Amino acid sequence: MSAPTSPAPTAPPLARRRASTTLLATGALLAGAILPVAFQGTAHAATANGGDVIANLFEWNWKSVGQECTTVLGPKGYGAVQVAPPGDSIRLSNGTHPWWDVYQPVGYDLNSRMGTEAQFAAMVTACHNAGVKVYADAVINHTAGANQTSTDSYGGASFNPSTYTYAGIGYDRSSFHDYPATCPNAGNTINDWNSAQQVQECQLVSLSDLYTEKDDVRSKIAGYLNKLEGYGVDGFRVDAAKHIAQADMAAILAKVDDTRWGGRPYVYQEVIPGGSGQLAPSAFEGNGSVLEFTYAHKLKDQFTGNIANLRTFGQSWGLEPSDKSAVMVTNHDLERDNSTLTYKDGSRYVLAHIFELAWGYGTPQVYSGFRFTTNDDSPPADAHGYVTDTDCSSGAWNCTDRDQGIANMVGWHNAAKGQSVANWWDNGNNAIAFSRGSAAWVAINNSGSAVTQTFSTGLAAGTYCDVIHGAPASGGTCSGPAVTVGSSGQATVTVGAGDSVALYGKGTSCTSGCPTTSPAPSPTTSGTVTETFHETKTTVWGQNVYVVGSIPALGNWDPNAAVALSSASYPVWSATVGTPANTRFEYKYIVKDGSGNVTWESGANRVHTAAASGSETLDDTWK
Known part of the structure; x- marks a missing residue:
């Protein structure tokens, strides 16, 4: 083998490699x-x-x-x-x-x-x-x-x-x-x-x-x-x-x-x-x-x-x-x-x-x-x-x-995976903030005094838990402090000395991908059709997929009443629901994480009219 011609690097530090009986290899x-x-x-x-x-x-x-x-x-x-x-x-x-x-x-x-x-x-x-x-x-x-x-x-x-x-x-x-x-x-x-x-x-x-x-x-x-x-x-x-x-x-x-x-x-x-x-x-x-x-x-x-x-x-x-x-x-x-x-x-x-x-x-x-x-x-x-x-x-x-x-x-x-850094802010010294696209935002204060600033977060309007100091809890509350992001995506935040603030998710209000409201329709005939929902969606640990829609069987658009889908054939999530025959209904898929945060798929409501009888399968992919 020929040796490189650049200046020789030094040997590994003795804390890492000891030449006596104290030997290690990292x-x-x-x-x-x-x-x-x-x-x-x-x-x-x-x-x-x-x-x-x-x-x-x-x-x-x-x-x-x-x-x-x-x-x-x-x-x-x-x-x-x-x-x-x-x-x-x-x-x-x-x-x-x-x-x-x-x-x-x-x-x-x-x-x-x-x-x-x-x-x-x-x-x-x-x-x-x-x-x-x-x-x-x-x-x-x-x-x-x-x-x-x-x-x-x-x-x-x-x-x-x-x-x-x-x-x-x-x-x-x-x-x-x-x-x-x-x-x-x-x-x-x-x-x-x-x-x-x-x-x-x-x-x-x-x-x-x-x-x-x-x-x-x-x-x-x-x-x-x-x-x-x-x-x-x-x-x-x-x-x-x-x-x-x-x-x-x-x-x-x-x-x-x-x-x-x-x-x-x-x-x-x-x-x-x-x-x-x-x-x-x-x-x-x-x-x-x-x-x-x-x-x-x-x-x-x-x-x-x-x-x-x-x-x-x-x-x-x-x-x-x-x-x-x-x-x-x-x-x-x-x-x-x-x-x-x-x-x-x-x-x-x-x-x-x-x-x-x-x-x-x-x-x-x-x-x-x-x-x-x-x-x-x-x-x-x-x-x-x-x-x-x-x-x-x-x-x-x-x-x-x-x-x-x-x-x-x-x-x-x-x-934040797949999202680029955006909305950078710094004070020229030891405080910085940035978002990862519209998915998440963080502020880091490495100085000895608190920093208060109105930040552009890139997030949708809503109330978010500061996950550095707490976590989302049931009923849309936080176990720690919460931060309100306005309609312009801005939030006024105080970041303590040697501390940070971090927000992500959709907030407690649905501001992106929300369903258009429509009343639950009355069935035109009696009877029930068996609808099997198949939704292809990759998730991370702790997330589960649900279907929610405009009829009582699908929760009347209430995420808390949404129908849970099984991941037995992951990444295809499935559930079978009885819906009124000959009835038009609208629906969307949502993801909930272990803290109860809800993410709606984007785009318009999905629309389907149930058959007069029998069973049907709806094959969908997350939007």
Whole structure:
């Protein structure tokens, strides 16, 4: 391989990669999968909720992840959860159990610090039942560090890192890059970070680098990924992807199955910026998306400076294209080297997540980890290093995914999908506001004093719940403050210091797509016709489709009396209703979300005249 000619990038920060016994490898692959035949009889058939926001539950155990999917992630509309590496890993003999030992795999069985193989399978099923995909952190560039002396693991694998033997997988010394055959440097060290050969064929801080050019090694890695897919895993974060040659990664992925949800697995790769040519993040886009480190760094720059600059935030800032970017405010490495905003930054950290979810660039992640004093601290665990259940009230965990404003912004993000940024406003400093078309509006105040302003929201007239501080409640009320938008789309809003306000939906009054009022007609003859309504409509988690119309059987235009449709043949929603024979009626379809918000389809009322007898089918598509 020829080395790039641009200036050499620096080695990864020591907070990320430690060259002593404290070793880690970051980055990983997220992808979806189809069940192998052996599992098809018992596995749950998942139905995705349509969202794309990833909750990165860093080193939560399997039981806690499953519970979070059920009680928080699914109901709030998160599209996926990223989980810790689900394989066996080294356990150091000194009893410290640092967080990074899970990034030193020693076996491809699924008994780990996070739980047993059965608990892993139960977690995936629980998340699928909640409509949430599961993306696994896949450590496939290397095994444990060659300088490690421990032969103990959390799952009981047989291995010896000093002799490069991993009996459970079938790796031996020939399965690894080694000096001088592949790595040109004695000790297998990377001396030139601008050399593709050294970066991809020598050892990243002594981690034994797999010989991914060999088909046997590729097949073993792909077999591990397919095993995860067999339990329903839907994607992979590829750890240390920069250290795997692109052709090798492509060959591995070619051996990986399609996902159970349909299509190829979602893959996003850890490629730390630095270098050009074959080492540039853009060079890895052929194998999937890339983790956007520059995005996270630039967010910190603005939220510790002037967020008005974010008006142009995007690819022109040196980011990868939106459709190839897995964006983040921080991750487990970045919060430890302090190069990004972290939980220690208080309101700025929360506001950066709100901006990320509102802006609509890339596939966003919400990071929930644990509090730490030193960079090597273990997650909360028992004496043997097995991670204990997540307790968000204990003060040991940072459950960012549960923050009311951030969690409710996931629904905002889903509602704004496909809408462009519009109605930008800023005060030239640290307060901004914008809409996403006519679907949603947000204001963010990163300053130390409140801001009161009359904003153009782009929203239809009505009363909206501020989802940062509450949620729509029954009877058209809010559990928190509400904002009134006038007929011109303007609203006067006060945004507190270090706070935000966010609105979306249709408001409590129907101002768009509303039915024209018409009285319920009297039937011209007696008798009933069986009408079957088929409506094709894709939805997001928590939404349901109804039919409402001008006759009592269809609720007399009252959304509260609308007829619920079944999603058994999703995306076709269906219901059967008895209507008066020989009677003309009008109708429309509506969508209700879990908070009771109603969205009417657009356009004129649909019109139908029932037959004299028998049954009929109305096949419609959402307008």
